[in-house]
Each structure stands twice: as C-alpha cells, then as structure tokens.
Amino acid sequence: MSFRTRQSFIELAARARARALLDAGTFRELLGPFERLKSPWLALQGIVPQADDGVVVARGRIDGAGAVVLAIEGAYQGGSIGEVSGAKIAGALELALRDCERGVRVRPVLVLETGGVRLQEANLGLASIAEIHAAIVALRRHVPVIGVVAGVVGCFGGMALAAALCSCLIVTRQARLGMNGPEVIEQEAGIAELDSGDGQEIWSLMGGEQRVATGLADVLVEDDCTSIAAAVRRAFAGGAPPRSEAIELFRARLAAIDPQQPPTPAELRALWGREVAR
Amino acid sequence: MEQLKFSYPARSPVARRVHVGVVGSGDLEILLEPSADQQAHVTVTTSVAGFAVVWRHVLDRFFSRFDGAAAIEINDAGATPGVVLLRLEQAAEALRE
Numbered sequence: 001m002s003f004r005t006r007q008s009f010i011e012l013a014a015r016a017r018a019r020a021l022l023d024a025g026t027f028r029e030l031l032g033p034f035e036r037l038k039s040p041w042l043a044l045q046g047i048v049p050q051a052d053d054g055v056v057v058a059r060g061r062i063d064g065a066g067a068v069v070l071a072i073e074g075a076y077q078g079g080s081i082g083e084v085s086g087a088k089i090a091g092a093l094e095l096a097l098r099d100c101e102r103g104v105r106v107r108p109v110l111v112l113e114t115g116g117v118r119l120q121e122a123n124l125g126l127a128s129i130a131e132i133h134a135a136i137v138a139l140r141r142h143v144p145v146i147g148v149v150a151g152v153v154g155c156f157g158g159m160a161l162a163a164a165l166c167s168c169l170i171v172t173r174q175a176r177l178g179m180n181g182p183e184v185i186e187q188e189a190g191i192a193e194l195d196s197g198d199g200q201e202i203w204s205l206m207g208g209e210q211r212v213a214t215g216l217a218d219v220l221v222e223d224d225c226t227s228i229a230a231a232v233r234r235a236f237a238g239g240a241p242p243r244s245e246a247i248e249l250f251r252a253r254l255a256a257i258d259p260q261q262p263p264t265p266a267e268l269r270a271l272w273g274r275e276v277a278r
Numbered sequence: 279m280e281q282l283k284f285s286y287p288a289r290s291p292v293a294r295r296v297h298v299g300v301v302g303s304g305d306l307e308i309l310l311e312p313s314a315d316q317q318a319h320v321t322v323t324t325s326v327a328g329f330a331v332v333w334r335h336v337l338d339r340f341f342s343r344f345d346g347a348a349a350i351e352i353n354d355a356g357a358t359p360g361v362v363l364l365r366l367e368q369a370a371e372a373l374r375e
C-alpha cells in the first residue's frame with residue numbers, strides 16, 4: 001500500500017484509535033475525560049493526572065453489532081494500568097459479559113499499548129489486571145475477545161498476559177509483545193543479556209512479525225486504519241479456540257528448550273512456526 | 279508538580295465542551311467547558327514547577343484573541359510554550375466547528 005493512501009493507526013491517540021475501529025458515526029464514550037475519573041494516587045506522588053486516567057471506553061458498533069472498544073493511551077504514563085484505568089477496562093468487560101449472559105452479544109476489542117502495571121499504584125493496579133484476565137476468560141466463552149497491539153509502546157507485563165488470553169491477537173510489524181520490556185531486562189540481567197538500544201535485536205525477539213511467525217500472535221497487519229479495522233471484523237467471524245487453551249502444546253514446546261542454550265529467533269521460528277497452535 | 283490558577287474577562291458564552299491532547303511527555307491535555315460565571319478561568323496542573331510567569335504570558339496572548347467564558351483545565355507534562363498555545367488554539371478551533 002502506498003504511503004499516500006495509508007492512514008497510520010499507530011500515530012493516532014487512544015480516542016481516535018477507538019473511533020477508527022468502530023463503524024463510522026457510532027462512537028460513544030463512557031466515563032470520558034469530563035467525568036474526571038482520575039487516579040487518586042498519582043498527584044500524591046507529584047505526577048500530573050490525566051482526566052480519563054489513560055483509558056478510553058467506547059461503545060459503538062462493529063459490522064452493525066454492538067461493540068465495546070477499550071483503548072489504552074500509550075503516551076500517558078506508558079499506558080500503565082492503575083486502579084482507575086484498570087477498573088475502567090475490567091468493569092467494561094464485566095458489563096459486556098453480563099450483556100452476553102442475557103443473550104445480548106457485545107463485541108469486545110482491547111487496544112493494548114501498555115508497559116503493564118503502573119508501579120506507583122502497585123497492588124491496586126495488579127488487582128485490576130487480575131480482574132481484566134478473569135473477565136477476558138469469562139467473556140471469550142460467549143464472544144471472541146480481540147486484542148490489537150499496534151505500537152509505539154508495545155504490550156508488556158501483566159497486560160501481555162491479557163493479550164495472550166485474547167481469542168485473537170492482531171499485531172503490526174511495529175508492535176512489541178513480551179513479559180518484560182527490553183529496558184527492564186537490560187537493567188536486571190545486564191547489557192550482555194539484552195541491549196535495549198538495539199532495535200533490530202529487540203524486534204527480532206519480540207516484534208509483531210516474530211510473534212506471529214512463532215504462533216504467539218495471530219494476524220500480522222500493516223499500520224493502516226482500514227486494514228486493522230478489517231482484521232478486527234474478520235477476527236469476530238473466526239471461531240478458533242483461544243491459544244491459551246492449548247496448555248499441553250505449550251508445555252511440550254517449553255520443555256523441549258534448554259534455557260542454557262536458547263534458540264535464536266530464526267531457530268524458534270523453525271521450532272514453533274511449523275506446528276499451528278490451534 | 280505545581281497548580282496555578284488564572285482568570286480573564288470574557289464576553290461571549292461557551293456553548294459546549296471540548297477535550298484535546300494527552301498528558302504525554304512534552305504535551306498536555308485541555309478540558310474546556312462553559313464557566314459558571316461571565317469570566318474565563320484557567321486551572322493549570324503542571325509537572326514543571328516555577329514557570330508561573332511563562333504560563334501567564336502564554337495565557338495573556340491566548341486571551342488577547344479568545345473571549346469565551348470558559349472553564350479551562352490544563353494537565354501539563356512539560357509542554358513548551360509553543361505547544362501550549364497550539365493546543366489552546368486547537369481547543370478554540372474545535373469550539374467553533
């Protein structure tokens with residue numbers, strides 16, 4: 001696709017991303033910035049709060065069916081999940097679950113741009129991430145739960161687990177997905193383990209293309225609003241069981257790897273790429 | 279972190295609410311809505327303390343062209359004066375749309 005006709009999804013802020021995924025003209029925000037549902041903890045620690053705590057909850061339609069998009073704003077505190085931002089996501093998923101249980105299907109989409117838990121809110125953020133995990137697992141029995149990791153932040157920590165629990169995970173080449181981020185790995189294990197300034201190395205390990213090639217994400221799309229919106233719609237049509245239900249497959253894969261002799265990214269593709277997880 | 283408050287005289291009423299921007303590094307968010315009285319009120323929460331005079335200058339310039347009776351909340355993550363003014367103009371433009 002040419003540069004001219006492409007409209008970058010990555011460059012959009014969370015609110016515009018949610019709007020781009022919903023059917024035109026159906027975007028309706030719940031608990032928007034004027035509700036001023038901010039973090040009560042950040043100001044106490046000298047950090048300027050954002051009026052929506054970095055999460056956009058948008059109701060609307062996807063292919064005419066009721067939908068809820070939960071978009072994390074990566075530019076605010078690294079998309080970190082605190083008590084309020086986490087509760088907004090968990091609460092919206094739980095409401096979607098209640099609707100599904102009453103026979104009203106709501107299509108949930110998570111736009112994940114997050115470093116994981118917000119360290120300033122520690123246990124409260126972790127508790128809300130656990131609620132998000134539980135809600136995804138409960139909800140995906142009724143309706144596919146679709147995750148999108150576009151970039152620039154990527155998706156890490158407890159929210160990478162949330163991404164892994166999704167029924168279908170859509171990523172771009174620019175996306176990164178992993179438990180620990182490169183900076184954390186370098187800080188904890190040293191630069192010999194991973195140089196967080198080496199973009200090529202990082203993307204070869206945890207970039208979107210590698211994650212799809214090794215079966216840890218499902219769909220690789222270009223950074224284009226129309227392409228990503230179309231991939232989300234196709235994902236709702238698919239009914240494959242979620243990857244995280246294939247527990248024995250992943251146990252066997254991990255057991256076959258010697259951590260003392262870790263495979264290169266290319267070797268991992270050869271090992272895991274041939275078998276389809278689902 | 280520092281909180282600053284400013285008031286300006288206003289002539290025209292503000293009809294609706296506008297939200298622009300993100301509290302990302304070097305950026306800010308603005309929540310603009312009708313004020314309760316016939317004045318404009320600005321509340322700034324900024325990550326960078328000690329720049330009250332610069333904020334005053336930037337807001338003086340903005341309100342030399344904007345006369346809406348708006349309550350404006352600014353949550354700032356170290357935006358430069360140029361970015362602040364651009365975001366304010368963006369909010370004013372969204373108000374006119």
